[in-house]
Amino acid sequence: MEFIDPGMLRTELIVEDAIESGDGAGGVVREWVEVATLFAHVEPVRARMRYGADQRQVDITHRITMRHRGDIYRRMRFRRGERVFAIETISDPDETGRYLVCETREAGR
Numbered sequence: 001m002e003f004i005d006p007g008m009l010r011t012e013l014i015v016e017d018a019i020e021s022g023d024g025a026g027g028v029v030r031e032w033v034e035v036a037t038l039f040a041h042v043e044p045v046r047a048r049m050r051y052g053a054d055q056r057q058v059d060i061t062h063r064i065t066m067r068h069r070g071d072i073y074r075r076m077r078f079r080r081g082e083r084v085f086a087i088e089t090i091s092d093p094d095e096t097g098r099y100l101v102c103e104t105r106e107a108g109r
Helices: none
Strands: 011-022 028-052 055-067 077-080 083-091 099-107
Touching (some): 055 083
Antiparallel strands (some): 011 028, 011 077, 028 055, 077 083
16 A cells, blocks of 8 residues: 555545334335544546446446544445445555555445
């Protein structure tokens, strides 16, 4: 992993976790709740267009780097205003416990 300048961790993100409960009809209702606020470096990685079901869809991925935390899981997501970043992978790239890198997919774009 290349050197991370702590000054790069300047984008404020909200961490959200899903709480699921029954809807009374055999289904599940998912509600997103804020669990933390942190600062990170958000780096666009790829944007590609794909077609499916007669619709054009755009996949946008980002790499989000933050100080190491033990409470970030794949079921969570990051939010910045109306933008939502679903966590796909989490790694400690140099295994020193200093940083976490999350590969994310931006939803709704």
